[in-house]
Amino acid sequence: MKKALFFLLFPVLLFAQRIETIDLSKSIKDSKNSIKSLTVIDQRTNQEIGMVMHHKDEVKIIFENDASKAIKDWFYKYNTVTGNSDMIFLLENLTISEDKKEKYSIGKLELRASTFIKKEDGYHFIDRKDTTATVSSRTTPYLGQSLARKVTLILTDLFKESYKATPWEFGISENDLPNYTSVLKDKLSILKADELKDGVYKDYYSFFTHNPESGFTLQTNDKGVVTKAVKGDDKMAIRYFYAFVYKGTAYKNIPFGYTEVFKDENGIFIEATKAELFPETVTSGVTIGAAAGGLIGGAIGAVIDISTSNKKKNTQGAKVYLDPFTGNYVLPENFGKMK
Structure with a gap:
């Protein structure tokens, strides 16, 4: 019985999976206290972020909760004073993958997210991050940790730049948000x-x-x-x-x-x-x-x-x-x- 249990557990030990949680603890305080509310829209078709390897272990990268709740909780943690503006955070793509070479690996992050301000005449574009970043195992063996940290830094920059940016003069409808790129380009x-x-x-x-x-x-x-x-x-x-x-x-x-x-x-x-x-x-x-x-x-x-x-x-x-x-x-x- 003990031998049978050992062989049942062996594949799990050999291919163990670890979790790397994206640490959303960096301050995203709005010094102008201009935002009254934040709505997060996660329009990704695949909610899984991805995984990389650490030695023989799979490392799965996740948010602590689902992406919408995690980002919203992060914002309100640092922004308790209400302003006048309603911000929309649109998460369009967040994917982490690994390209395995003969002697090393390249971890790849693809992230795209945009922000808008909601006004009476519609949603006004503020800013966007559309980024591809890579990390080599030659420089760090902790690909998952490094890529998760990059996610935090990119999202932090997006929030901080959005607070300072002037919204575009063109407003679009809520129905147009998923296709805002083509709608705004026409303007x-x-x-x-x-x-x-x-x-x-x-x-x-x-x-x-x-x-x-x-x-x-x-x-x-x-x-x-x-x-x-x-x-x-x-x-x-x-x-x-x-x-x-x-x-x-x-x-x-x-x-x-x-x-x-x-x-x-x-x-x-x-x-x-x-x-x-x-x-x-x-x-x-x-x-x-x-x-x-x-x-x-x-x-x-x-x-x-x-x-x-x-x-x-x-x-x-x-x-x-x-x-x-x-x-x-x-x-x-x-x-x-x-x-």
Whole structure:
């Protein structure tokens, strides 16, 4: 009987499963006390997050409760003073997986979540995280723990950035929330404009809504390179803007100058290589992350302070789309392999 019991237990011992709980204890306090309520909508078709291996054990990554309750409890733990705004937190994707190599493994996190403010005329988009992150067992044997921590950090950033962001002016209905990406894209003027308005665009939102900064004109040097935006006595280096339009052509700032912006049926894009967008030497102290297929970037034109900012030389580069909901880069899967 003892031998039989041992053999029944042996497969369980050999393939034991561990649990790694996503620790939602990091502060997400809204210092402005602007939020009155939070509604969490989990629209994932699969509620399972995923698992990775630790030695011979499966490590399953979970929330302490279901995702909606866990995130809602987390918010109210740090936000007890009520404000005036009703926030909607939309969890669209949260998947963890493992790619096993011959001598090591790569843990992969895919996360997409968005926030909205509910007003009388509908739901107004605030911010979004659409991220792919990887962790190698060469740097840490605890893939599950590391990936779970990344989930916490990404969601924390989303909350904190949402408190500060200005909601979009376009409202959508509750029924449109699951398809907000396509609904809001149809409202973005830059995607439909036949002619572009000359001027400077301070951020991605003003660019995609086609609203240049009022009163600024563009100044070039003796080589015809755009270097400054001028408004009366106010002169600003062109690198401090997200993008600009000069003589009807749009340009996006990148670390060593600017590059032309194009448009096709899939959206707005630039042509660039990894070396052009993410140079190995960054002098400003700003850290730039990268993940193939993920969304990163932001207003990178302000990262490197160089007085000789100019137009990027023509080079072979991949199509790198600009995400209209964050202004960040959407990198193609093979981007990290390009020179």
